[in-house]
Amino acid sequence: MHAEPLHPQPLRPHTATAPSVAPTQVGAAAAVGAVREQAIPQVRIDYQAAGTLKRHVSEQLLAEGKRNPSLVGAVREQRARALINEAVSVWADSAGQGVRPVSAAQERAMAAVVFDMLFRAGRLQRYLDDDRVENILINGHDQCFLDFGDERLVRVEPVADSEEELRELVRDLARTSGQGERTFSTGHPLLALRLADGSRLEAMCEVTGERTYVTIRRHRIKDADLDEMAALGTVTPAVKQFLSACVRAERNVMIVGEQNSGKTSLLRALLKEIPPGERFGTLETEFELWAHRNGFHQQVVPMEARESNGERVDGRAAGEITLLDLMRRALRMSLTRIVVGEVRGPEITALMQALTNGRGGNLCTMHASAPHVVFDRIAELYLLAQGNFSSELAYRQIANGLHLIVFLSIDHTGPRKRRYVSHVWEITGVGEGGRPAYNEIFGPDAEWAPAQAVPRTPPSPGMLKRLEAAGFDAQVLHLPGAWRPGVHV
Incomplete structure (x- = not known):
């Protein structure tokens, strides 16, 4: 985080009568105790x-x-x-x-x-009500920081007066979440939760010493389509048209990037390229895609995993429903497509089988630090699934079932973090050493900042034929300047 001037604007209260917030800038200076505070008028609350x-x-x-x-x-x-x-x-x-x-x-x-x-x-509500906040970081009851997406953390008024009060707040959120029985205690010190506004909460206690740690990830871009993503600079006009055609042409697409790179936001935008009356399913650990509530789609089957109530029956956590369980059931629901909000465990094996057996058009996201580690990342998840799975099987199913990898990068050099598509790879089959071969259709242009994806290599004839049948105009890959990035906001 940069040690820069204080956040230019004070936090807005969630109602006209709610208490204001006095933010404190935290950066490199804070690490050595040079934390500066900005005093603003506020209504004091007992x-x-x-x-x-x-x-x-x-x-x-x-x-x-x-x-x-x-x-x-x-x-x-x-x-x-x-x-x-x-x-x-x-x-x-x-x-x-x-x-x-x-x-x-x-x-x-x-x-x-x-x-x-x-x-x-x-x-905590006043911070959730501020649309500018990207992340809320709570390091014990007396330390609360806000991330506004501009490479700075702002220290604000705490949300609790003691560790027990903070834990009780988390327990209250769990009780009112509507996600079944979820506890937060010495016996269950880890909690993942979806809040009412769709934010994702992760909380830890006991395993983190005397303090309770809470991280809340906000979704500032909830309903954007590809046109809006282009206006934000996440995709260039050429990438926008290409990805739109990929969804319409029923190509299997995996969106990859590091944490907080905008994978879910881009996936939501791609979903709006699916016809409104098409029946598809979404599988998530916590609902974040909201395709069943976006007012656009009419035949969405939303599926959300469920944590255990803590008991074990026949060696399995009672009440638990995993993404792998949902994946197996989804294959029997007469769905044209399967969308997985985030692949991070053994469900990858069922998903890859669906990619090779179905008609196509499936979408998912996965964490990876760089494009070149994606294949090995999938192989690692295969090995974690145990059974008879191997790296060789993972590579073969990638080559046979996955059509495109879209990689999102983050640029930290400007006043705000900028998220953008930097690579689009077409999987073209089995390559050297049995690993998947790929064709870099879009790659980063080092002359631009950020290094957004520009056309590199034409799609394979088979891919191009399918895309053109879905309405794609291949000329956008050849017109100079057609892929110039949009305006960042």
Whole structure:
């Protein structure tokens, strides 16, 4: 991270009455204790009092719910707002007996925080509501940092006053996630969770010493199509047209890149090239693609893996449903395509079998640090699957079933991180030593910053014929300047 000036703008509160945030820049200077703070006007919140009010209102709601079974959903939230306003008014009268009475702004801010504690993400919610935030990094209860995607971390007000309060916040998020029984405790110190806004949460305790560590990855680009990805500079016009035709031509595509390189965002955009009425399935550890809720597709079968409840029956974790389990069932669901949000385990073997047996058009993502390690990365996952799988089998199935690899890179040299497609490889069969052979259709141009993909080698005749049948104009690969990158924002 760079030691640069403070973030140019203070965080926006999630409502007009919510507390503001005082950010602190963290960079190389912070590593030696030279952390600078930016003081901005803010409404101070007594979070201990907010916690007391939350418990009081929660008990009232519980008691009323026992008498009135219809007090659920939106009705319960509306009743909670009334109870919160009453409780905050009483608190303000009591707290205002001193020299400095409670202002109307403080009352509104307190009511907003108590509501967030009851129904949303508590003190964490204001950071989730800021669309500029890419990642939230919590290193114990007293250290919270925001990543705005500009190579700097901003230290902000903590989301808890103690480690136990932080863990209770994580447990509250798990209980309200709707993802089945998920616990976070000494017995279950690791937790993966999808939040209500689609963000991904990873939490650890006990195995990390005395502190609790939480990482939340946001999805700032949720509904973009390929045109919007081109405007962002993620794909060039030529790459956009090529990938669009690949999806329409039912080619099997694997999107690869390092962590946080934009793989999921590009996959969402590619899904919008699938006809609205086509029936396909999505397989994910936590829902992030949202193809079944994008208002565009009509025949999506969404499948989400499920963690175990902690017990083991016949040597297997009870209640657990893995991506491999879902993959086997998906092959019986009369789906034209299978889309895997992220391949990172033994499900790779079932996916590659689907690529070789199906008609094509399957899509997936996978982590890899560089294009040239993709084949070995797949082979590693094959070996982790055990059974009779081998590197040779992995290479053979790649050559026979996978048509294209799209690699995303990240440029860290500018004021903001820029994510872009740098390579597109066509798999052309078995090559030297039994490894897959490939044709680099697009590769990076070192004269540009960032080094985005430009046309290198024409597709194979068979690939080009299929793409042209799907409406691809091969002239875009030959027109000078046709692949010039878009404007980065």
